[in-house]
Amino acid sequence: MTIDLDAIAANWRALDAMSAAGVQTAAVVKADGYGLGVGKVARALAAAGARRFFVAVAEEGWAVREALGPGPEIGVFSGHMPGDTDMIHDLGLVPMLNSIEQMTRHFEALPGHPFGVQLDSGMNRLGMEPGEWAAVREMVLGLGPRLLMSHLACADDPDHEMNPRQLAQFIEMTEGCDVPRSFAATGGILLGPDYHFDLTRPGVGLYGGLPYEDARPVxxxxxxxxxxxxxxxxxxxxxxxxxxxxxxxxxxxxxxxxxxxxxxxxxxxxxxxxxxxxxxxxxxxxxxxxxxxxxxxxxxxxxxxxxxxxxxxxxxxxxxxxxxxxxxxxxxxxxxxxxxxxxx
The missing domain is CATH 2.40.37.10 (Lyase, Ornithine Decarboxylase; Chain A, domain 1)
Structure with missing residues (x-):
């Protein structure tokens, strides 16, 4: 199996160029860099210009931190799970908190440690629902989250009515928060600048997969x-x-x-x-x-x-x-x- 690291870097730069002006482009390297070896993949992406990375669970953050050292930010989609405290602290990970339970765990165990918040804009998979978020929003914003994020369910289908519906929900939940926002993975980048906000986070498109049809094969x-x-x-x-x-x-x-x-x-x-x-x-x-x-x-x-x-x-x-x-x-x-x- 031959893995073209230059193609991964080129795909990141192309998706970065598609992101709206002033928008930062991260890189998703979960599942061992989509099965291709996260250490080498992450180093290639960092050399291309990526400074923020995302993994699925805290354990995956170890290999990324080992590969990249202390500088780049590593976000964890699953948030702060039981047993994660030492890893999050020692590796300098940034959990995307998904519930009041996770917020309580994080704020009690690691006061002052960076965090983000994941919001459910309609996918019903991870994140705080609108009512739950409304109840704690002002308190959480006062603690200075690094990021507010959500995830599109149907971005691979640009004409799907779910896309604008989720966009409207995400805007309603985050408008006026004065916190960087992230909504678009690969498919969201291709939907256009309305979906880009402050940070895009391409995943499969980096590795040559659809919906990014112009990706270089990897x-x-x-x-x-x-x-x-x-x-x-x-x-x-x-x-x-x-x-x-x-x-x-x-x-x-x-x-x-x-x-x-x-x-x-x-x-x-x-x-x-x-x-x-x-x-x-x-x-x-x-x-x-x-x-x-x-x-x-x-x-x-x-x-x-x-x-x-x-x-x-x-x-x-x-x-x-x-x-x-x-x-x-x-x-x-x-x-x-x-x-x-x-x-x-």
């Missing part, structure tokens, strides 16, 4: 061929006999499977590539192995490409009936990861 994945065999008409391949050959067929068995994040939904459906030539998957994707037809190739392939110039994470996601986020974050630990620089 990941290439080649699977080595373990064995080649010829099967006769009427013979099957793999578990369950789900593929039976109608003619003599040459099959490559490649190293990779659902233990490596390659979904069983690609069985008899997905393709790999040999240079520019598609090669269909035959039979079921198993834990460690995939059968691929190579009858039409003029040479014996040493490897076949799952992710590359002809097929990105969202193409695989479409074939598997999922989303690019899932494909990225499920790429397993058995891949040899090679980090490339100097392609710009």
């Amino acid at each position: 990941v290439e994945l080649d699977l080595p061929v373990i064995q080649l065999r010829e099967i006769a008409a009427g013979e099957s391949i793999g578990y369950g006999n789900t593929f039976v050959a109608e003619r003599p067929t040459r099959v490559a068995t490649v190293s990779g499977g659902y233990a490596d994040g390659l979904s069983r939904h690609l069985s008899n459906h997905g393709v790999l590539f040999h240079e520019d030539t598609p090669c269909p998957i035959l039979g079921r994707v198993s834990m460690d192995l995939i059968g691929v037809e190579v009858s039409h190739l003029g040479e014996e392939p040493k490897f076949l490409t799952m992710l590359g110039r002809h097929q990105g994470v969202d193409d695989i996601a479409e074939a598997a009936g999922t989303i690019g986020y899932e494909v990225l974050t499920q790429l397993g630990p058995r891949y040899v990861r090679r980090y490339a620089r100097g392609r710009e």
Whole structure:
């Protein structure tokens, strides 16, 4: 697996340029940098100009802080959970407090420590609801939050009526607060400046995923061929006999499977590539192995490409009936990861 760090940096700079004038652009590096290795990813983003980062949980903040040192700010979407106090203090993390319970925990355990507040503008996932926020708003604002944020539920669909509805709710909850505000992840940036406020926080677009269609591809994945065999008409391949050959067929068995994040939904459906030539998957994707037809190739392939110039994470996601986020974050630990620089 080759990870193009320059492409990640270029995608951040492009999304930063799309953010309205005067708006700071952060970077979301949760889930181990979307599965690509948070240390190297965070350093590449910091070199590109990112100064604020977000992770999902406090434990993820450790690797980011280790990679970047004491300077950059690291926000934690899940807030201040039980048992997080020492990590938040020692690592200098900024929890996005989601409830009165979290506020009580944070203000009692770490008085004076920086914090943000996450508000629920309609997604009903994380954050304080309007009535709850109204009850504590003045008290919390008096303690100087670093950020007020919310999250869009349908930003990937620019015409969805939920987007302006959430925008109106967020404005109503935050107008007049005199605190920096953040509402837009990748999809929100693409919705335009009305959604940008003071800080944008792109995630999947940094890593080459939709809805940022112009993103530079970040990941290439080649699977080595373990064995080649010829099967006769009427013979099957793999578990369950789900593929039976109608003619003599040459099959490559490649190293990779659902233990490596390659979904069983690609069985008899997905393709790999040999240079520019598609090669269909035959039979079921198993834990460690995939059968691929190579009858039409003029040479014996040493490897076949799952992710590359002809097929990105969202193409695989479409074939598997999922989303690019899932494909990225499920790429397993058995891949040899090679980090490339100097392609710009």
